[in-house]
Structure formats: structure tokens, C-alpha cells
Amino acid sequence: MRSFAGRDILSLKEFERNEFFHVFDVAQKMEPIARARKNVDLLKEKTLVTAFYQPSTRTRLAHEAAMHRLGGHVTGFSDAKMTRAGDFYQESIKDTVKMLEFYGDVIVMRHFQQGAPHEAAKWASIPIINGGDGWGEHPTQILTDLYTVLREKGRIDGLKWLAVGDMRMRTMHSLGYALSQFDCPITFVAPPEMNLTDEFKKELKQYSVNFKEADHVEKAIADADVILVEPVVQPDYTKSRDERTGELDLTPANYKITRELLEKKAKPDAILLHSLPRMDEIPTDVDITRWSRYWQEAFNGVVMRMTLLALVLGAME
Numbered sequence: 143m144r145s146f147a148g149r150d151i152l153s154l155k156e157f158e159r160n161e162f163f164h165v166f167d168v169a170q171k172m173e174p175i176a177r178a179r180k181n182v183d184l185l186k187e188k189t190l191v192t193a194f195y196q197p198s199t200r201t202r203l204a205h206e207a208a209m210h211r212l213g214g215h216v217t218g219f220s221d222a223k224m225t226r227a228g229d230f231y232q233e234s235i236k237d238t239v240k241m242l243e244f245y246g247d248v249i250v251m252r253h254f255q256q257g258a259p260h261e262a263a264k265w266a267s268i269p270i271i272n273g274g275d276g277w278g279e280h281p282t283q284i285l286t287d288l289y290t291v292l293r294e295k296g297r298i299d300g301l302k303w304l305a306v307g308d309m310r311m312r313t314m315h316s317l318g319y320a321l322s323q324f325d326c327p328i329t330f331v332a333p334p335e336m337n338l339t340d341e342f343k344k345e346l347k348q349y350s351v352n353f354k355e356a357d358h359v360e361k362a363i364a365d366a367d368v369i370l371v372e373p374v375v376q377p378d379y380t381k382s383r384d385e386r387t388g389e390l391d392l393t394p395a396n397y398k399i400t401r402e403l404l405e406k407k408a409k410p411d412a413i414l415l416h417s418l419p420r421m422d423e424i425p426t427d428v429d430i431t432r433w434s435r436y437w438q439e440a441f442n443g444v445v446m447r448m449t450l451l452a453l454v455l456g457a458m459e
Contacts, residue, residue: 143158143160143161143164144161145459146161146165146450146453146454146459147453147454147455147456147459148269148454148456149269149453149454150263150269150270150271150272150454151269151270151271151272151281151282151450151454152259152260152263152272152279152281153260153272153279153281153319154279154284154285154319154320155319157281157319157320157323158323159323159324162285162288162323162324165285165289165446165449165450165453166288166289166292168449168452168453168458169289169442169445169446169448169449171458172445172448172449172452173442173445175211175448176211176441176444176445176448177441180211181210181211181212181213182211182213183212183213184213184452184457184458185209185212185213185214185451185452185455185457186213186214187214188209188214188247188248188451188455188457189214189216189245190205190206190214190215190216190246190247190250191217191218191242191245191246191248191249191250192205192206192216192217192218192219192220192249192250193218193219193238193239193242193249193250193251193253194218194219194221194222194251194252194273195222195251195252195253195254195255195258196252196253196254196274197220198220198273198274199418199419200417200418200440200443201250201252201273201274201280201282201283201443202220202250202252202273204440204443204444204446205250205271205273205282205447205451207444207447208444208447208448208451209447209451211444211448212448212451212452212457214451215246217245217246218242218246225238235253235258235261235262235265236261236264236265238262239262239265239266239270240265240266242266243266243267243268246268247268247269247455248268248269248270248271248451248454248455249262249266249268249269249270249271250270250271250273251270251271251272251273251275252274253274253275253276254275254276255275255276256275256276256277256278257275257276257278258275258276259272259273259275260272260275269454269455271450271451271454274312276312277310277311277315278312278315279312279315279316279319280312280313280315280316282443282446282447282450283313283316283417283443284313284316284320285320285446285450286439286442286443286445286446287317287370287417287439288320289442289445289446290413290415290435290438290439290442291368291413291415293438293442294413294435294438295367295368295413298326299324299325299326300325300326301326301367301368302328302329302365302366302367302368303317303321303326303327303328303329303366303367303368303369303370304328304329304331304359304362304363304365304368304369304370305317305328305329305330305331305371305372306330306359306369306370306371306372306397306399306423307331307332307336307371307372307373307374307423308332308333308336308372308373308374309332309336309337309338309339309342310336310339313370313372313417314330314372315342317370318342318345318346318349318353319349321351322349322350322351325352326352327352327353327354328351328353328354329353329354329355329356329362329365330353330355330356331355331356331357331358331359331361331362331396331397332355332374333374333394333396333397334357336374337355338355357396358396359396359397359398359399359403360403360407363399363403363404363407363408363412364408364409365409366408366409366412367409367411367412367413368412368413368415369399369408369412369413369414369415369433370415370416371399371414371415371416371423371424372417372423373393373419373420373421374393374394374397374423392422393421393422393423397423398422398423398424398425399414399423399424399428400425400428401425401427401428401431404428404431404433408433410432412433413433413435414428414431414433414434414435414436415435415436415439416436416439417436417439418436418440424436
């Protein structure tokens with residue numbers, strides 16, 4: 143297995159099966175620190191740089207919280223408009239990261255341009271972690287989701303997945319690549335205009351992913367052990383910021399996970415994941431049901447970022 147020390151975390155295409163399980167093993171060692179709300183000194187001499195060209199709540203703060211939990215330091219920006227990358231100069235990714243690498247030991251980047259973290263990794267001498275790149279990928283989120291499934295269900299192999307939402311989403315791409323390393327059939331449910339692209343379906347077949355598509359959650363939810371949901375009412379992820387300009391459409395019933403649907407058709411031990419934020423695709427009365435795991439998922443997001451930071455900075459092997 144390749145060492146994680148000094149390694150970029152850009153895509154789950156690059157992950158081998160044993161690497162997933164190694165990450166999960168290290169995460170179980172990190173979890174007691176986060177659960178006890180302790181700060182340790184594992185990364186006390188290291189600094190994380192956050193470079194966020196798009197809005198973020200969980201991804202940015204989970205990385206920052208993770209660094210603080212491990213005793214490290216944090217600097218960076220959460221609004222590119224307040225930097226030379228977002229003003230008159232439109233400073234290039236190359237010039238930006240060539241400077242940022244002097245300010246810290248690892249960079250986590252979110253960008254509206256697909257492939258931007260890969261471009262950053264070409265020029266940086268320190269590890270780059272992809273915090274989401276346009277419609278590209280979101281590897282740290284799906285590592286979080288897989289770890290949540292492992293902790294909640296005790297296994298990953300043999301579980302049937304249902305993914306509901308916009309299949310253009312970066313989380314869905316990372317999920318597809320990740321499941322190529324596990325025995326996990328998956329059904330995708332999306333509006334016609336948000337279906338899997340032909341290009342991505344070709345990739346999934348090349349990676350031997352066992353998948354099918356359905357047009358309504360009711361047709362697929364009964365078999366699912368893991369239900370992963372993303373909104374179908376979405377901003378444009380190719381923009382640095384996409385703000386509301388009026389009333390938005392509601393989520394059609396085909397793509398909505400209601401309490402009634404779960405009670406009538408879902409397995410009693412199925413788990414429901416959502417990386418958040420949500421619109422109305424999961425009503426709030428689902429939050430206290432036995433199926434919901436998105437708050438545990440959020441906690442595990444800190445654990446997973448602790449794990450990745452410790453690994454790429456060589457504090458854990």
C-alpha cells in the first residue's frame with residue numbers, strides 16, 4: 143500500500159480497497175478524541191491552509207475543527223472575493239498556491255472549477271485535499287459517508303445502496319468511484335435532466351460498479367440498506383456563488399424521502415444519509431426517526447478530516 147504521507151487527496155478513483163480500510167482503521171483511533179471533545183498535540187507544529195472559492199459550512203469547518211482537535215493551526219480564506227484571486231487581478235491557481243504553500247503544511251481547496259485542486263497539486267510542494275471541485279468530486283465527504291456506514295452497519299460489502307438526487311453532483315461521482323472497491327449494488331434515482339451522464343455510466347461500467355437506474359424512490363427504497371440523498375433543487379456548482387433570486391421549486395415526490403415513505407416501504411434497519419445542506423427532500427420530521435444518520439455523519443466528518451490530515455502530514459502511518 144502506498145504511504146499517505148505527503149499525498150494529495152484529490153479523487154477516489156485513486157483509492158485501492160486496502161487504502162479505504164486503512165483510512166477507516168486510523169479513523170477509529172481518531173474518533174475517541176473527537177467524541178471526548180479533546181484537543182491533542184499530534185499536529186501541534188503543523189498549519190492547515192483553507193482555500194475556499196465557494197461557500198461551505200461543513201467541509202471548511204470540519205477541516206478546521208479537525209486541525210484544532212489535533213493541536214494544529216489554521217489560516218486561509220473562505221471568500222475568494224477578499225483575495226487577489228477574486229478581485230481585479232484574478233490571480234491564477236498556480237500563483238495562489240505557490241504562495242499558500244509558504245503559509246502552511248497542507249492545503250484544503252474548494253473551487254467552482256472542476257479540476258482546480260488537481261491543478262493546484264501540480265504546483266504545490268505540500269499536500270492538496272480536494273474539498274469539492276465544481277461538478278467534479280468530493281472525496282472527503284464520501285470517505286465520511288463510507289465510514290459512517292461501517293460504524294453503523296458493521297460492514298460495507300453486501301449492502302445495497304440507493305442514491306437519490308442530482309447525479310451531476312460531485313458527491314455522486316466520488317460515491318460511484320468508491321463503490322467500485324466494494325460489493326455494493328447501487329440504484330440511482332434522479333430527474334431526467336439530472337440523470338447519470340453517458341460518460342459517467344461508461345466509467346462506472348469500466349470500474350465494474352453494479353448499478354441500475356429508477357425513476358421513483360418508491361420503486362427502489364424497499365431493497366436499500368443505505369439511502370444517500372442529495373437535493374434536486376440545486377445551485378449552479380460551476381459558479382463561485384449562486385444566490386436565490388426568488389421562490390424555488392419544491393422537490394417532486396419522486397425524489398423525496400418522507401417519514402411516511404420510510405415507515406411504509408424502507409427496511410427497519412436501513413440508514414439515511416445526507417451530506418447537507420438540504421432543501422425539502424428530507425422533511426424535518428424524519429430527523430428523529432430510527433433511519434436518520436446525518437447528524438452522526440456530520441460528527442464523522444470531523445473524524446475523517448482528522449484522519450486525513452494526520453495521514454498526509456505523516457503523523458499517522
